[in-house]
Amino acid sequence: MARRPRRARTGTKAPAAAPATPYIKRRLPFFDALDEEQLIKLESQVDWMFENIGFAFRDDPEATRIWQEAGVKMVGDKVFADAQWVRAQCAKAPSEFTQLARNPERSVVIGGDNQVFAPIYGAPFVRDLEGGRRYATFDDFEKLVKLTHMHPNLHHSGLVIAEPTDIPVSKRHLDMVYAHMTLNDKPHLGAITEKSRAQDSVDMAEILHGKETMDNNVVIMANVNTNSPLLIDRVVTEAIQVYSSRGQAMVVTPFILTGAMGPVSTAAAVAQAMAEAMICCAFAQLVRPGAPFVMGNFLSSMSLKSGAPTFGMPEPVLSNYLIGQLARRVNLPLRCGGSLTASKVEDGQAAYESADSMHSTMLAGSHFTLHAAGWLEGGLATGFEKLVMDADRLGSYQKILGGLDMSEDQFARDAFEEVEPGGHFLGSAHTMRHYQNAFYDAQLSDSENVESWEEKGSQDMRQRAFHKWNAMLDAYEQPAMDPGTKEALDAYVAKRKAELPDAWY
């Protein structure tokens, strides 16, 4: 179980040095919350689940055929797999891989010492300071895609930054993928809700990147949730078949509110999350050995008063630390955490919960972090202000992950010789040499004194964030695109829209 570097068959080499990567090259150590004995206990539980509890693969005859062909024991729809075999399967997936963006300067490396932040995924509602809370429309969606394109602290644009509820469900994926491809030049995800929608995403990616590039690289990735506990339905297995067979990347995420979709105890729920993700990785490796795979996990707690999901609480914070360490032991890229909260608005609760959730996500070494910005109300609403508020803090995490600069001049020996006891360093030569890059410049934090702050209208962070995202949209410029590629995408979307019925569920 030692850590083995495995380069993706489909991956390009990560940059050697890392001054200006469009993602985070982590230099800070990981936080290891468990000792060897504890890790072995948790891993034994994972292995026990493979062999004794089993995982149901339901409603997809092709998935059943794949398991049977591999000679894995099934009882009814339940797969009972030898634990060593599952681990050997997982070892076939690369420990890191590159997802190419259409703008090559924005390609990201997922896995290893790299961390990639992406916005919220899947909210049916949006909220902003002027418009309040409402069902999200495609107009909202396009604005959110533009903001994600522009924000320097978001490295990946995800997919469903909000659900465009004014477009039929049957066609929504085409407009969403098209918007990400044309309004944005960062890497993004494809659809998973139905097999043909996954295929549409892959086909559009082939148009955007070209067949040869796609044959040899990851150009699109998809995220799908298991039906925890212990159930992997056809949405998952079909998405894996579409994306993995094409050498594209899959994130499979057990969604576990402990006490409901998993046991109420952290140790058991973390082991369950590992086991569900690993059995899906094993399946993906049957579909195509070496297919890039990200171990997802989404663990949170609940309110004892109401059964409502809670976020940013100590149990999921601890879970992030544990799952980070466990994922490093299987040497697979990890998705976990995010800036999560149960708050309805961008208040103290939202920020405390998001910060604790994201701080632990950051230290835990989550390689791909969905929901890193914009999440409100347990994921039911995307906040426009929340998106830029969270993203402003992501810049701070980026700096922390850079670790300590210990080059000689950072020790400032000349400054200590220059400055007298009780004096100050403001004018010292050392300060002059370094002040421009010394501190992270948080755009949405106001550090002025109370008088200056009152003069400017006593704005809280939310009001400043409202101005910020509006100013960003005013300054938005659509990234250039080859006209032939755009025409081909247009034609593909038009053809598929003509073929598909309008369905609203």
Added chain:
Amino acid sequence: MARRPRRARTGTKAPAAAPATPYIKRRLPFFDALDEEQLIKLESQVDWMFENIGFAFRDDPEATRIWQEAGVKMVGDKVFADAQWVRAQCAKAPSEFTQLARNPERSVVIGGDNQVFAPIYGAPFVRDLEGGRRYATFDDFEKLVKLTHMHPNLHHSGLVIAEPTDIPVSKRHLDMVYAHMTLNDKPHLGAITEKSRAQDSVDMAEILHGKETMDNNVVIMANVNTNSPLLIDRVVTEAIQVYSSRGQAMVVTPFILTGAMGPVSTAAAVAQAMAEAMICCAFAQLVRPGAPFVMGNFLSSMSLKSGAPTFGMPEPVLSNYLIGQLARRVNLPLRCGGSLTASKVEDGQAAYESADSMHSTMLAGSHFTLHAAGWLEGGLATGFEKLVMDADRLGSYQKILGGLDMSEDQFARDAFEEVEPGGHFLGSAHTMRHYQNAFYDAQLSDSENVESWEEKGSQDMRQRAFHKWNAMLDAYEQPAMDPGTKEALDAYVAKRKAELPDAWY
């Protein structure tokens, strides 16, 4: 430089097990951000400062005499000490000690694997939702002392939770210490602003605890800041002489806004903070070998736009991790961090910054955390709402620090055998056995759905906090006190007030 357990001469033994300590028994590992080579580099810089830069001890002839008597080299008022000698002096201080509270159930252990949270210290202003921002009065102060007495997540009551600005500076310390002793039964700090005020605090502690108890235990502690950079004035050395000579505990805190009171680079500023605290510890050990000493540090960054101090930013977050690791290497208790922010109000900024600051403080292993709750506006204002908002989150950190429960039943094997794929654990026997203690119950987080939340008036966290602290004050009951002790304290305060002039500066 290996870690040596050193029990305080004056300390009582920490409880063996830790089910219900009135402070945190940490079970989570510390976060070590630096490797051995980096640590040695930083420690070499600390040692270089002792021997080559020197620290000015100014305006206290008695301090000069103590240094000279110890045979330490002085050039003018600057002490140049052999690094190994400083380290040997620091090794005389206990690695952990108990501070007795007047209620023995609330005594705290400072150092080792223990963590103690205390409220904000030193703000001249208060802010609350109804009364707005205003100069703090003694009425505010008493309310804050009561709230600190009541809040289960604050283990220590500090001292200047806000400055009672309606009482003369010359007498303020008497009223503050008296309020902590009579309205509150948690451990607290004594005054340091002037030698006689320190002595009054020590004398009152002797009345409260009795001479014999005080001879053999720490019953009061004080916190004082150096005049960074490189200057230790008589306020510091006199406080050390008063408290340390009586076997009571001192926290000495370099207050460094990097770029002003220290170099703009984190590595240099962290080494400076260590060196300033260690030279003061060496001095305290000259005053009384074995005197309990807490290495303070208060490192933050500044805005490049205005030079205003900033808090919760990546540089001080990283500093917390570094200083935690360095302090463990000298095996001394540490004070660092807190719930710090530059925000004027209890908005998202305040909460993000406070959470990042406090999360890193918690993981770094700060043994005594002043400013753990209530801080606004760079420490200029104590927020009533902020106090209970922060303190609510401290309960989450307390749970995280408890680490992972790995007792057998936490693995829930019976639940996995009971629940079907796609089923739920809500009614499982395992959930029934554990749900009552499974999750931290955050009092001020609202996790209800948006409809319920709107029905209750769409209150944000700040509004809920306003109701919370008012309800707490309504329920406040003064802790019982021996009438003879109270009379003696009353008499002491009356006598000293009669002796002292009214001075307002």
